[in-house]
Amino acid sequence: MKQNTILIVDDEENILNSLGRLLDDLGCTVFFAYDGKKGLEIIKDKDIHLVISDYRMPGMDGIKFLDEVKKISPGTIRLMLTGYADIDLAIKAINEGEVYRFITKPWNNIELLVTVNQGLEYFNMQRELCRLNKLIQSQNEALKEWNSKLEQKVSEQTKYIQDFFLESIKSLVVALEVKDKYTEGHSRRVSEYATYICRKMSLPEAFIEDVKLGSLLHDIGKIGIKESILGKNTGLTKEEYEHIKTHPSIGERILTPIIKNSTVINIIRYHHEHLDGNGYPDGLKGAVIPLEARIVAVADAHDALLSERPYRKARDPLSAKKELVKCADIQFDSKVVEILTSNEHNVTDSPFR
Ligand SMILES: [Fe+2]
16 A cells, blocks of 8 residues: 555644654644645645645634645545634534544553544545455446447347348248249249238238248149159149158248247148138147138238149139139138238239339
8 A cells, every 4th residue: 555645734843843853753744834825726736545634724724724625636635634623613513524633732652642543544435445446437437338249249149140041041932932943933923922912911020020030931842752753733632742742841841940930830730720720730620720821811812823834824813813712711811811912912913023
């Protein structure tokens, strides 16, 4: 700890000398002043830890002087020397001016040293506290800055991983489209129709994002279907149709290890379920079929009807609309069909195709 500094202010030289000798024994650096004016100059110039001031001095009295000291150096411990006659004033100075203690003249050396020591200990403690507070504050600021950099880094990395993941998934869709040229653009369009339906239903944005991804991937299981069957331009045999019907469960098997999102997986597995229970792979009925799968089922059928297939021509928009309406409540959720075929979304002038 740095050596403590003390300033003694008194107009009597013998008091300055005897106090100076006494305080020398404490190992402090002691400064002297004969009046308040000189005392304040020293306070301004030096880092004074404790000041002892006489009460009665010419010019500026002890109360006024210590009051000025408080303004210039609030942390400095202030003691006042006073005669018995002035004790009431000294008490007032303690109560109103926050003077640390007063010492009566003539003083007892031991009592004076104890008081000065306590004052210096208090000063050192306050200064240490202040130093520690500043240290904590600066460490907190550094920690805050470090945290913010870390958060930014994590967020950048997360975005990078998400983008990378999405691109990898999209390349699976491309792989399917290369294998089955009739599905080219189909997944993207189904995703657009499904997103449109979700927005019209005012579904939450996070759900819509999942539906977007799920509909993009809904037919991914066709990667496991024989090309000769996918490209067949005549009717399918019963066995071939049974083979085609395995694509939802194949898709689920492909993606379950890498996608833990149930909305996406539900779309892949259940987009061929029918409301009346005659769909596949599980024959689910009505509202047991997850909403996301009911939405994609309509979007999927809508695009399929408007697209050419190896075994049939594309339907015109009006005929496609009629087909969807005809299957409402049997195969499809009528509310979803209504949204996609309503006048507001005019299928004869589809914005998606
Ligand atoms: Fe499908």
